[in-house]
Amino acid sequence: MSTVGYAAVAGQIVVVGAGAPLLTGWMRQVRSRLEGRAGAGVLQPWRDIRKLLGKEAITPAGTGPAFRIAPALLVATTVVATALVPLLSTDTPVSGHADLIVVVALIALGTLALALAGLDTGTAFGGMSASREMTVAALVEPTILLAVFALSIPAGTTNLPAIVTGAVEEPARLASPAGLLATAALAVAVLAETGRIPVDNPSTHLELTMIHEAMVLEYAGGDLALVELGAQLRLTLLLGLLSSLFAPWGIATSASWTTLALALVLFAAKVALLGAVLAAAEVFWAKVRLFRVPELLAGSFLLALLAVTSSYFLSGGS
Amino acid sequence: MPHLAAGATSSALLLAAPAVVPLVAAGMYALIGLRASPPVAVVPPARRAVAALPAGEAPVLVAEAPGPEPVVVRHPGAWATLVSPAVILVCGGLLAAAVRYGGALSAYSGLLRADALTAWMLLVVGAVALISCGFAPAYMAGEQAAGRATDQSLWHYHALVQAFLAAMCLAVVTANLGVLWVAVEATTIVTAFLVGHRRTRTSVEAAWKYVVICSAGIALAFLGTVLIYYAARQAGIAEAWALDWPTLVARADRLDPAVTRLGITLIVLGFGAKAGLVPLHAWLPDAHSQAPAPVSALMSGVLLSVAFAAILRYRVIANAALGVDFTRVLLTGIALLTLALAAGLLLAQRDYKRMLAYSSMEHMSLIALGTAIGSPLALSAVLLHIAGHGLAKSVAFCASGRILQLTGTVRIGRVRGLLTRAPAPAGAPAPAGAFGLAVVALLAFPPFSLFASELGIARAGFAAGTGLGWVTAAALLLVLIAFAALAARTARMLLGPAPAEARPTGSETTTVWPLALGLAACAALGMATGPLTDLLHAAAQAIGGH
Amino acid sequence: MSDSLYTQLLDVTCGAFLLAAVIVLWRRELAAIVRVFALQGVALAALAVLLGAHEERWDLIGVGIGIGALRAGALPYLVRRALAALTEDRQGYATGGTETRETQPLVNVAASLLTAALLTLLAYAVSRPLTDLEPTPATRALPVGLAVVLIGFFVLVTRRRALAQVVGFLLLDNGITATAFLATSGVPLIVELGVSFDVLLAVLVLQILTTRMREAFGTTDIDDLRELHD
Structure with a gap:
């Protein structure tokens, strides 16, 4: 059992770690094809990371340890979370x-580290976007908690694998209804948490609109590579969590190599599909x-709360 | 029951007539109104003003402006409106004779039912309708002369008033609480256009507020009705009888207390909205001040009490299911709040129609207080108060409408010396006198019946124990404030020297007889209830004054 | 129909019913609000039909279809017609857009969504005694009906467009009807007919009043109705 179990954990980390840049590349590719461009290819994010790793990391004058450890912390928390979540x-x-x-x-800790780093640089953009990021986070974290909590009521535990x-x-x-409402709420929360349209635009550097990108403006070289990888890991992890919670079919529930291999294939397919849908939606959304962002997030919070109440009251007594 | 042989059909007829006759009349008026209008088959009210023009004339905007020569035709259908009030009165009288020692008549498998309360309310509705409909032709002629109404809108007015009467009578004679709700909501719908009859900015505003607040409020009452129905079904009452009032009263002790409590609270709030009680009272002053005077008379005089009669019915169920204290606390609180609000706003009032509207709230809160006390004396006084207030307030509203036509203003400050203005506008002293006397009646001076009923409520309140004694004392203090405000303002309007430039107005005569009749009836009730005494006691007994 | 499938369908229908009310609160475009309201009518009709099929009462299915026709067909049609009447002569003006949108609700959208969350909790708290009286799958969903009633009331109080208030009133009414279905499988037929007729007439009246309001005030903003006061 333990061999397969450890293999599963290692597999999760490796698949997510290696697959995250591929997922981002895949989404960009879907997007460019829909927009009528040829696209840079699925492997482009990996090439970017390799290029960035070859450059020197520059630390702006006057920044403290918060700026320096944030990228590592972001990646580390995400990897730990990846190991825990039943993907x-x-x-x-x-x-x-x-x-x-x-x-x-763990996910919140990564967000916090990055926001602190944004503040630490002392630039106007960093501070501004750190404050925006924390505003969004303040609404998103409770939504995620509530949405998964709604699912944990029928299971009777907050343990994710049990759910x-x-x-x-x-x-x-x-x-x-609880399941459907929680799905909708969690989907919105994932969009906000990973800084995708309609909450944030990952491919803009326009100061009026950006949230996430402004925090990382000062990073360069290997640090920037880590930050980008961290963001990609988070996207993959959250999409994976979404698929595990709401389309759990195929996940190995017992320790055997065949189910694990099947789970691996299915996981890749599910996440790729979700990514494609998300990319397609981003083409059509503004x-x-x-x-208006707090409105959207308050709405998703409400959906999560409704999910909890309906899961507690509609079927709670039966 | 006096004649059992002919009983079945005759009682069915008696019960149905008060609702059916006005409905038929409404239909006829509507038909005539439609046929009087040129080709357009179904005229949406919004375009009625233009459609009313003779065919061939260019449809220019003449909605507000009078035609070239404002010929005031004595409307042929005007006196026919008196048929339905007369029918209601006669049916009420006959039913009263049948049930004055208790008991009840019912027909159509229990859908319609008359006990003493029904008969009493029918009499009040009939009397007030008689005053209103008797006064309406003269008033509408005045409106037409002033160019505020067309021939067309007159037909619609009559049709809607008749439909209004039908809905109120249905609310009174039905034993099914669901149908009761439908009828009360129907009164809102038909009166909406009556309130907005003049189509000015203010009247449209009043109509909107009226419909929205009343419909929402009454929707709460429906929710309450649904909950009571739920409780009744759970108590094992069959579907057909679960909303039947006598059945519910008989088996009220089996209703689930928690559900009933919730339902009754919603019902009191909901029907309270229609009866002008806090917290959903905001429509009342607007609607009453904007509606045509005869409609204000009907709304203030009987619509409020018809809605309150529903609360009286539910209170019997609630008392049997939950004990006396629940409704007592609820109604006392609502009554005191309404009274305080009405008294406070009366102090600052500058518009005499709104003043009368707040006075209605004051009287409704007294009625609610009397109901909360709930002893036989209090309940008899409440019923008497309903009748007295209906008569006096309808006279006051009708007279105020005439005063408005004569002076052209609703501001108290601009109306002076109405009584001494004697010869100039021919019609002034009569409505002014009637207005003065009606306000005196509303202030509860003897010999008017409101004196007796307020005294009855106060005595019952002090007799009912310390808690209610204090409440009654507070209520009397508030009534005193309202009294002072109302008296001072009315005195300013009526007494004193007439202003030099008295506005010359048309010389149409005012119809005085309905006003005189109303005042006389009110005074007569105050001196002796005569043959109605038994009915009053039976009605008080029917709603729980054992 | 098996019991678990019935419960499942009932819960999904109730969830959709509640969700529609929340979306009404969320959206600003009156046209979108009316569409969502029509969908809620469909959910309400489905609820009635579902209950009828479960209890094998054909009259209830008939009532459900009638309710569907009224609440998903006639009433949205009336509101939409009023909306079209408001906009048709305003195309050339800058104010055309403001008539069809709820631009400035009394409580902003984010806050009203959070309030809706509180109202839902309140509905659950209030309806405890109702559910305790006879716990079945249907009565367990009663809070949904009450929550929609409360949300409807909230829309009625906070929205400043005349037609948005109409939709609020209709939400209130949908909530009550749903409560009636869930608690007792509907009120007696005569009452149901009377209620539906009353609601239809009320909406007609409000529609005509909206037109008159536009004629008299030049706008349907409730905030402009402030000539009557003490």
Whole structure:
């Protein structure tokens, strides 16, 4: 058991780590094809990272340790979270620790580190976008917590693998109003957390609109590579979490090599599909004005809360 | 029941007539109104003004401006409006004779039912409708002369008033609480256009507020009705009888207390909105001040009490299911708040029609207080107060409408010396006198019946225990404030020297008889209830004054 | 129909019903609001039909279809017609857009969404005794009906466009009807007919009043109705 379990954990980290830049490249490719461009190819993010790693990291004058450790911390928290979340298998040595609250806190820690780094540079852009990022985060974190909490009520635990196992065994849970509302809420929250349209535009550097990009303006070289990789990891992780929670079919619930291999293929397919849908949607959507973002997030918070209440009251007594 | 042989059909007829006759009349008026209008088959009210022009004339905007020569035709259908009030009165009287010692008549498998309360309310509705409809032709002729109404809109006015009467009578004679709700909501719908009849900015505003607030409020009452129905079904009452008032009263002790409590609270709030009680009262002064005077008379005189009669019915159920204290606390709180609000706003009032509207709120809160006290004396006084207030307030509103036509203003400050203005505008003293006497009645001076009923409520309140004693004392203090405000303002309007430049107005005569009749009836009720005494006691007993 | 499937469908329908109310609160475009309201009418009709199929009562299915025709067909049609009447002669002016949007609600959208969350919790708290009286899948969903009632009331109070208020009133009414279906499988037929007729007439009246308001005030902003006061 333990070999397969450890292999699953390692597999999760490796697949997400290697796949995250590929996913980003894949999404960019889908987008450029839809817009009628040839695109740079799926491998372009990897090439970018290799190029950046070859350059010297520059630390602006007057910045402290917060600026320097933020990229490493971002990647580290995301990797730990990746190890915990049941992406490929629910039966891993660490599944006992894969608590919902731990995962959300790890993701929040990465966000916080980056916001602190933005503040640390002392530039106007860094401070501004750090404050925007924290505003968004303040609304997103409770939404994620509530949405997954809604799913944890039928399972009776906040342990993520247990929730996923329950959903695999009893698919009716997902078609309940709680499941649908939580899906919608979590989808919006994931968009906001990963800085995608309509909350933020990952490919702009226009000072009026950007949130995430302004925090990392001062990074260069290897640090920038880490920051970019961190962002890509988070996107993959959250999309993976979304697919595990709401389309858990195929995830290995027992320790066997065949199910694990099948889970690997299915996971890649699911995440690629989600990424393609997201990229296609981004072509057609416009970014919401910054003042309307809290509205969107309050809406998703409300959906999550409705999910909790309906999951508690509609089927709670039965 | 007096004649059992002919009983079935005759009682069915008696019960149906008060609602059916006005409805038929409304239909006829609507038909005539449609046929009087040129080709357009169904005229949306919004375009009626233009459509009313003779065919061939260019459809220029003449909605507000009078035609070249404002010929005031004595409307042929004007006196026919008196048929339905007369029918309502006669049916009310006959039903009263049948049920004055208790008991009830019912027909159409329990859908319609008359007990003493029904008969009493029918009599009040009929009397007030008689005053209003008797006064309406003269008033509308005045409006037409001033160019504020067309021949067309007159037909629509009559049709809507008749439909209004039908809805109120249905609300009174039905035993099904669901139908009761439907009828009360129907009164909102038909009166909406009556409130907005003049189509000015203010009247459209009043109509909008009226419909939105009343519909939303009454929707709460429907939610309450649904909850009571739920509780009744759970208590094992069959579907057909679960909204039947007598059945519910008989089995009220089996209703689930928690659900009933929620339902009754919603019902009191909802029907309270229609009865002008806090917290959904905001429509009342606007609607009453903007509606044509005879409609204000009907709305203030009986619509408020018809809505309150629904609360009286539900209170019996609530008392049997939850004990007396629940409705008592609820109604006392609402009554005191309404009274305080009305008294406060009366102090600052500068518009005499709004002043009368707030006075209606004051009287409704007294009625609510009397209901909260709930002893036989209090309930009899409440019923008497409903009748007295209906009569006096309708006279006051009709007279105020005439004063408005004569002086052209609703500001209290601009109306002076109405009584001494004697010869100049021929019609002034009569409505002014009626207005003065009606306000005196509303101030509860003897010999008018409001004196007796307020005294009754106060005595019952002090007799009911310390808590209610204090409440009654507070209420009396507030009534005193309202009294002072109302008296001072009315005195300013009526007494004193007439202003030199009294506006010359048309010399149409005012119809005085409905006003005189109303005042006389109010005074007569105050001196002796005569043959109605038994009915009053039976009605008080029917709503829980054992 | 098996019990678990029935419960499942009932829950999904109720969820959609509540979600529609929330989206009404979310959107600003009146046209979109009316569309969502029509969808809510469909959910309400589905609820009635579902209950009828479960209890094998054909009259209830008939009522459900009637309700669907009224709430998803006639009422949205009336509101949409009023909306079209408001905009048709305003195309050339800059004010054309403001008539069809809820630009300045009394409470901004984010805050009203959070308020809706609180109202939902309140509805759950209030409806505890109702559910306790007879816990079935249908009565367990009662809070949904009450929540929609409260949200409708909130829309009615905070929205400043005349037609948005109309939709608020209709939400309130949908909520009450849903409560009636969930609690007792609907009120007696005669009452249901009377209520539907009343609601239809009320909307007609409000539609005509909206037109008159535009004629008298030049706008349908409720904030402009301030001539009557003490």
